[in-house]
Amino acid sequence: xxxxxxxxxxxxxxxxxxxxxxxxxxxxxxxxxxxxxxxxxxxxxxxxxxxxxxxxxxxxxxxxxxxxxxxxxxxxxxxxxxxxxxxxxxxxxxxxxxxxxxxxxxxxxxxxxxxxxxxxxxxxxxxxxxxxxxxxxxxxxxxxxxxxxxxxxxxxxxxxxxxxxxxxxxxxxxxxxxxxxxxxxxxxxxxxxxxxxxxxxxxxxxxxxxxxxxxxxxxxxxxxxxxxxxxxxxxxxxxxxxxxxxxxxxxxxxxxxxxxxxxxxxxxxxxxxxxxxxxxxxxxxxxxxxxxxxxxxxxxxxx
Amino acid sequence: xxxxxxxxxxxxxxxxxxxxxxxxxxxxxxxxxxxxxxxxxxxxxxxxxxxxxxxxxxxxxxxxxxxxxxxxxxxxxxxxxxxxxxxxxxxxxxxxxxxxxxxxxxxxxxxxxxxxxxxxxxxxxxxxxxxxxxxxxxxxxxxxxxxxxxxxxxxxxxxxxxxxxxxxxxxxxxxxxxxxxxxxxxxxxxxxxxxxxxxxxxxxxxxxxxxxxxxxxxxxxxxxxxxxxxxxxxxxxxxxxxxxx
Numbered sequence: 290x291x292x293x294x295x296x297x298x299x300x301x302x303x304x305x306x307x308x309x310x311x312x313x314x315x316x317x318x319x320x321x322x323x324x325x326x327x328x329x330x331x332x333x334x335x336x337x338x339x340x341x342x343x344x345x346x347x348x349x350x351x352x353x354x355x356x357x358x359x360x361x362x363x364x365x366x367x368x369x370x371x372x373x374x375x376x377x378x379x380x381x382x383x384x385x386x387x388x389x390x391x392x393x394x395x396x397x398x399x400x401x402x403x404x405x406x407x408x409x410x411x412x413x414x415x416x417x418x419x420x421x422x423x424x425x426x427x428x429x430x431x432x433x434x435x436x437x438x439x440x441x442x443x444x445x446x447x448x449x450x451x452x453x454x455x456x457x458x459x460x461x462x463x464x465x466x467x468x469x470x471x472x473x474x475x476x477x478x479x480x481x482x483x484x485x486x487x488x489x490x491x492x493x494x495x496x497x498x499x500x501x502x503x504x505x506x507x508x509x510x511x512x513x514x515x516x517x518x519x520x521x522x523x524x525x526x527x528x529x530x531x532x533x534x535x536x537x538x539x540x541x542x543x544x545x546x547x548x549x550x551x552x553x554x555x556x557x558x559x560x561x562x563x564x565x566x567x568x569x570x571x572x573x574x575x576x577x578x579x580x581x582x583x584x585x586x587x588x589x590x591x592x
Numbered sequence: 593x594x595x596x597x598x599x600x601x602x603x604x605x606x607x608x609x610x611x612x613x614x615x616x617x618x619x620x621x622x623x624x625x626x627x628x629x630x631x632x633x634x635x636x637x638x639x640x641x642x643x644x645x646x647x648x649x650x651x652x653x654x655x656x657x658x659x660x661x662x663x664x665x666x667x668x669x670x671x672x673x674x675x676x677x678x679x680x681x682x683x684x685x686x687x688x689x690x691x692x693x694x695x696x697x698x699x700x701x702x703x704x705x706x707x708x709x710x711x712x713x714x715x716x717x718x719x720x721x722x723x724x725x726x727x728x729x730x731x732x733x734x735x736x737x738x739x740x741x742x743x744x745x746x747x748x749x750x751x752x753x754x755x756x757x758x759x760x761x762x763x764x765x766x767x768x769x770x771x772x773x774x775x776x777x778x779x780x781x782x783x784x785x786x787x788x789x790x791x792x793x794x795x796x797x798x799x800x801x802x803x804x805x806x807x808x809x810x811x812x813x814x815x816x817x818x819x820x821x822x823x824x825x826x827x828x829x830x831x832x833x834x835x836x837x
Contacts, residue, residue, distance in 0.1 A: 339641045347799040349809035559802035
């Protein structure tokens with residue numbers, strides 16, 4: 290074990306930095322820029338059973354210290370991911386990746402998970418029950434403990450791969466959702482997905498986003514994410530993957546100290562495509578500064 | 593090929609009440625040709641802003657931009673000497689091989705800017721383009737001298753008739769052209785596309801997140817399936833565009 294390595298559901302990561310779903314495509318754009326095997330892992334673009342165009346534009350809006358997106362799960366569908374994206378990925382990435390599964394019904398979550406279960410390069414399934422930008426699916430499963438548990442059970446029944454339930458912050462009590470997922474067989478939870486927000490264009494008097502609302506991400510949400518990671522990690526036994534506004538090695542350490550086992554980097558990839566390797570390269574020096582010999586010291590939180 | 597680099601502002605000058613020219617010193621070698629764009633990180637803003645490349649030398653590049661919001665207004669206030677973080681080499685290029693002997697370049701407003709770069713590249717291939725530029729009013733007209741310095745004689749239209757031919761670019765479109773290249777507002781592109789009897793390419797604008805194909809923020813439907821304006825574009829073939837938005 291290197292000083293940066295951590296273990297996530299029995300799979301060792303060289304470092305805790307995971308590129309978050311929806312900010313990294315299926316890896317190809319970033320593999321042109323750097324060797325993405327330097328990452329701990331990355332989470333594939335949210336994948337549904339059928340191809341989806343997503344929402345009309347504009348899908349993106351500026352916010353103070355962050356951004357709103359309402360992409361709406363654009364993806365080529367799970368069959369194309371298996372037929373094209375994963376074979377292409379295997380040419381430039383030899384590590385296990387996280388497949389992010391989205392859906393509009395419990396059956397869809399289970400079917401997509403079942404199809405991805407056969408893929409060797411998929412190390413974990415991350416079940417997205419928290420997308421705020423689609424209607425009749427996504428987040429509606431992540432805002433009610435019973436619905437979250439039902440999705441978890443259905444997916445659990447079709448795969449042996451580690452299951453990570455990706456949780457929404459747009460709830461009154463995220464701890465109750467996390468506990469429901471744990472009780473239903475989740476191996477980990479990742480949090481937080483984006484916070485629902487909106488902007489209005491003063492000239493048109495209309496929302497900036499065609500979808501009216503979108504998901505807020507970026508450094509603005511980091512303290513909220515950190516608080517929720519801390520709350521959930523104290524309440525469950527399974528590992529917590531922390532994400533939300535992470536943009537530096539210092540932020541990674543804060544997440545681990547709050548109780549995260551690994552950390553995802555999302556929006557920062559979009560404004561600095563080299564942010565993940567920069568964070569990984571900076572970690573040893575920042576750890577030295579705070580007297581951390583090995584990240585495993587921090588696992589489970591420090592207070 | 594996307595490259596990140598620091599550039600120094602050499603010039604940030606208003607050309608019209610709304611449009612400014614930004615000349616940046618730094619390694620511009622990642623820019624392959626006209627049509628491509630750069631993403632500029634403006635201090636104090638989360639998302640970078642995309643701008644078409646207006647000209648490029650080995651160690652400098654120029655963009656012309658319109659102040660349309662707080663980001664570009666902040667950019668307009670930055671003095672020479674200030675450093676900016678850029679992503680360069682983004683997007684595709686106009687396909688010069690399709691120009692034929694007498695291509696028509698049509699620019700609306702700031703859309704004129706990438707066409708100056710295109711006109712220069714065409715001249716280096718011994719192709720003299722016809723240039724047609726449309727503006728709102730006399731004081732909006734810019735880059736006319738630069739096109740003339742290349743030996744070209746742009747036709748100019750203004751919507752209010754205060755300069756050149758009164759009306760829109762479609763009112764002044766010459767019939768005889770081998771191909772067209774256009775950049776400007778969507779309604780202009782749609783009208784030009786319908787009026788021209790020949791093939792063409794158009795550079796689209798979009799509200800972008802990343803600018804390099806990761807976020808799916810700028811996807812449009814085309815006749816060849818969903819495409820990202822930042823990655824498969826910003827230059828699209830006439831036949832691809834569906835004009836549904």
